[in-house]
Amino acid sequence: MPNQAEAADIVSRYLKARVPLIVVRSIESSRALDLVRGVGQQARAMSFYCHSRARGLLELSGQTPVLDDRSFVGALDFAASTFVARNHANFVFTDVEDIGDDTSTSRHLAEIVRIAEDHQGSIILITGGPVWTGLARLGMAVDLDIPDADELYQVVTALVDDHRGVLPIEWQHDEIRLASEILRGITQSEAVNALTTLLAKGSLTREDVNELSEFKDQMFGNINGLERVRLKEGDNEIGGLSTLRSWLRTRRELIRSDLSRTPLHPPRGVLLVGVPGCGKSLSAKAIASEWKLPLYRLDMAAILGMYVGMSESRLKEALDMADRVAPCVLWVDEIEKALAGGGGDSGTTRRLIGQFLYWLQESTSKVFMVATANDVSSLPPELLRKGRFDELFFVDLPDDEDRSEIIRLYFRKYLQTEPAPYLLDELVDLSHGFAGSDIESVVHDIAAEMFIHRSGAAPDDEVVRQMFGAIVPFSQTNPEEVASIRAWGKDRAVPAGRLTRDDRVPAGGSGRRIFLAN
Incomplete structure (x- = not known):
């Protein structure tokens, strides 16, 4: 769908063509109205009026009231008489109810559109809902999408620059660009609300960019099939691969x-x-x-x-x-x-x-x-x-070097210690055929035993050996399944673990290859 600049260009061309009904579809009525106001400022030879339920009928540029009657029907009657009195008049209507179906309101509006057509006038209808087919066919429509990253970059830049010198602000181009990409997918007013909430704490640091994702997540809430997974400290640690x-x-x-x-x-x-x-x-x-x-x-x-x-x-x-x-x-x-x-x-x-x-x-x-x-x-x-x-x-079973890394990782996580080098070598041999989950399970059990017995000392080496030796890994309980999986992946996928010479240059020049960064 068009962004604001593209939508403004389309609306401008519709006005020049004197299309009698221009429907601007948007969930952001205030942003759509700003678009029309900007187009109107470029078309100085035309007169523009705007009606809303809260403020009644106003001149679009100066916001001067033109009617004491604030009702929609009163605004339509004024529009009809204005169209008859002079050409090239334009009326903008927002928040109009009961126009999605064949109703008295939609038929009344269609009648005014026909009068506008006879006198080179236009009605601009800003709505977030459907429009009755009999009315929509009298004119043209444009969809104003929510702001893209470039538009949000301008919004964020203007808001941040407005507070420079007043608050300590660390954001520069990179942070503003990242913030605008994070905020993409929400309305302009929602983006402004999120940013001003950050500014309200009295400063704007580089780390604050990540908090915008939390605000965005709160706006969307839950949806069927998509759930937020909360990350914990240490989730970035992974062995092997x-x-x-x-x-x-x-x-x-x-x-x-x-x-x-x-x-x-x-x-x-x-x-x-x-x-x-x-x-x-x-x-x-x-x-x-x-x-x-x-x-x-x-x-x-x-x-x-x-x-x-x-x-x-x-x-x-x-x-x-x-x-x-x-x-x-x-x-x-x-x-x-x-x-x-x-x-x-x-x-x-x-x-x-x-x-x-x-x-x-x-x-x-x-x-x-x-x-x-x-x-x-x-x-x-x-x-x-x-x-x-x-x-x-x-993703294959970890090799000796990967198992060594995984064992050390889980010793640090659950036991807050490093295994002695001689013990580590023994555990690597004992864990042959283990998956990473097998290693995590046994180290967790060792830590659990120590917690139950309130032992503050390092785990006994012999106990560690016994618990590692007692594990029967998945590769032994389901050898046929593991063999089938490994046979499939050998020639069809890039190894996620350490590449061997055979992995780097497949036999016969066939199979997948991967570029390794230095």
Whole structure:
């Protein structure tokens, strides 16, 4: 939909063409009125009047009252007589009720539009709702979208600059640009409210930019299928997955940079497939925490409705909302469970896949999707095509070096200590075949035992060895499933962990390759 400058140009051309009815559709009536006022100032040879229920009929430029009768009917009668008396008069009406259907109000307004047409006049109707077809066909319409990042940049700049010298303000171009991108998706008045709330605390620091996401989240509230995931301290810590983490560092710069003057599009996201418990879901939290972006979870179970068409509308609503809360990280856990329906769902699954893939392909907002899957065999082939996700990563069982890093991470988290080097080497051997979740579970159990027995000392080495040795990992309880998953991912995805020489240069020159940042 057009932004304010484009919409103003369209309205100006409609006025020059003397279109008798101009409908400006917008949820921001005050912003739409400012647009019309700006257009009116350029058309000085024409007269403009504006009516609202609160203030009655006024001259648009000087805001001088022209009628004692503030009613809509009184304003219409004045408009009719004005049109007959002189040409090129224009009347702006806001907050008009009962014009969505064939009512006496909409028919009365249609009659006045016909009088305007006979005398080179125009009626400009600002509304956020539908307009009766019989009325709408008498003129032309334009949709005024909520402000884009460039418009919000101007709003934020003007507001911040107005307080420089009065309050301590650290924001410069980069902070203002980031703030305008965070605020994208809300109305201009909502953006002003959020900013003035920040300014009300008496200063504006660089860290305050992140608080705007909280304000924005409060404005939208809850919506079916989309829920905010609150991040905790330490959620950015993740062991292993070195190739994935290196790849993400380069994408972080893109997601945080101003791309409005470049042909580049923001990174779309990653699809993580692989062995259960190896950090796929944890990666979504780590990315959001590291990038300092809000994390939302797309709950496909809540999306699926029992009635025909309900699932599709809920998915569209959730994805539209994700675009509005951008920039953000959007997490879809076990995506194959929602997109792997059978033939008995009346085609709902196929429609959901089509709608989901279209959004992935065409969305230009800074929504970075992290989708995870365990049952890779059931993923629809079109989901894996390059251009949907930026990359497909395979998350395998951690190798010795990764397990060493993961063990140290969870020792610090749960035991507030580092394992001795000799013990660490033993635990790496004992944990062969462990997933990251297996390691976290056993270290958590060690910490729980110490807490129960109120032991303030470091855990006994022998106890640690015994508890590690007692774990039967998923790779041993389900070896066939793990083997199948690993066989699928070996040639079809980029390893998320450390790349070997074979991973970097696939045999025969086939398979995926990845550029590793220095």
